Amino acid sequence: MSLYSALYAGVSGLGAQSTAMATVADNITNVNTVGYKGVTAQFSAMVTGSGSRNSYTAGGVTAAPQALISAQGILQSSARLTDIGMDGAGFFVVRSSTAPDAPIAFTRAGAFAPDKNGYLYNQSTGYFLQGWPLDANGNYVNNGSLDALRPVDINALSGSATATSTLSARINLQNSSPAVTAYTPGDMNSGTVTPAFSRPIDVYDSQGGAHTITLSFTRTGTNEWAMEVSGGGTLLRSGTVAFNGNGSLNLAGSTAGLFDNLTGIDWGNGTDLQTISLGLGSDGGLNGLTQTGEKSTLYSYEANGGLMGDVASVNISESGVVSAVFEDGTIRAIYQLPVATFQNPDGLTAISGNAYVASLDSGTPSINSAGVSGSGKIAAGKLEASTVDLAGEFTNMIRFQRAYSASSKIITTVDEMLQELGNIKR
Structure with a gap:
């Protein structure tokens, strides 16, 4: 009816x-x-x-x-550096706890802050942010598996030691410095010849101990200088540095192998033998050693490594690299944040805590770094509004x-x- x-x-x-x-x-x-x-x-x-x-x-x-779910909210500024927003497609990968077998979820709610142990988590939902741990060279392996991700721990390197592996310097040598009449390799290290210019640079062994490597120079002729690299009272390297007429470095006229890596450095304290890469300029360049009429001076230098203290702050780049800034000013990249994308994000299943899990409708997640293969970029210090x-x-x-x-x-x-x-x- x-x-x-x-x-x-x-x-x-x-x-x-x-x-x-x-x-x-x-x-x-x-x-x-x-x-x-x-x-x-x-x-x-x-x-x-x-x-x-x-x-x-x-x-x-x-x-x-x-x-x-695929709709983009407005990115609004936040007062916290660890707050992150997603600009474009994709989701942050999170777990309900720091346990490696905790259930995986996906979210756009990026209000993350360190907990009492240093793990970044969303205070309102309790989800822990996941990332790929980076090695000392800032590399990671993306095998497509979510199981390779680990909770982002900003204190992961606190108290650890890293040996110096690179040393670079920009030094100018004055072309009017007096030339020595007699020089034998090792004379500056032994004190027989007083260097026209010398600068000590601190480096660190595998246990974080500080040592000094000294770069010494004395002019031996026109556009020609003797260089010695010494450390721990030992002569590590010596040879002739040649310059072109415009004051740039002339590698062909310099001693072969003079700027190669320093290998097998033994500080005599039981630490690992050390290898340090020297960055003193390129052939014909003005980015390292130069010779001009100006007074001999060390413009700048950089040596990595050292004993990591407490973390002072955290930086997150738009590509998702999480870097720890230590109290002494040292910056180390520690994690790469993945961005998970889906063929049909609107098919995800919502769960408590403003998060989602994969479903048959959404398909399986694809994880890449930010800005790769269609994934969005990460905006640090911003939050995505409703x-x-x-x-x-x-x-x-x-x-x-x-x-x-x-x-x-x-x-x-x-x-x-x-x-x-x-x-x-x-």
Whole structure:
């Protein structure tokens, strides 16, 4: 009977509008939730298939909530350096704890801060940020497996020691310095010849102990200098440095192998034998050793390594490299953050804590560094705002309320018609 189908259609309308109102309630209450993606109610007509030319059977309506997970929220500035936003496609990879077998989840809520142990986690949801640990050279291996990720621990290197592996310097030698009449390799190290210019540079062994390597120079002729590299009272390297007429370095005229790596350095304290790469300029360049009329001086130098103290702050680049800044000013890259992308991000399954898990509809995640293979870039010191449009939600609230009232009116009207039908018998 068509009247009964109209009654059921009214009931389905009440259910559908209730579902739609629930999405509005969730959206409005999460208007300030970081990384929240608004939910819309998609209405669909239900057809019984029993209609005919002379009668019609109502099917009603159903509502299917759809989260617009792929929508991009506005990136807003944050006062915390460890807060990160995603500019583009993709999700941060998180776990519910620091255990390596804890369940994996994906989120755009980047309000991360160190916990008491130094792990970056979302304080409001309790999820821990995951990344690839970097080796001493800043490298990592992406084998596509989520199991290779580890919780980001900003204190991972605190108290550890790294041996100096590179030493570079920019030094100018004055072309009017007096030339020595007699020189034998090792004379500056032994004190027989006083260097025209000499500078000590601190380096570190494998246990973080400080040592001094001294670069000494004395002019031996036109555009020609003797150089000695010494450390721990031992002569490590000596030879002739040649310069071109414009004061740039002439490698062809210099002693072969003079600028090669220093190998097998033994500090005599039980630490590992050390190899240090020398960066003293390129052939014909002005980026290392030079010779001009200016006074001999050390413009700049850099030697890595040392004993890592406490972490003073954290830097996160747009490519997702997490670097620890130590109290002595040393900066070390410690993690590479992955960005997980999906073929159908709107098909992800939402879970508590403003996070998602993969589903059959979303497909499996692809993990890459930020900005690679379609993944978004990371914005440090920013947070992604909720995608909810408050004005639009209030408009929807009015629509759904009116539709709910209209559906209830269908029920009361059908009830009156059925009552009239029952009165015919009387």
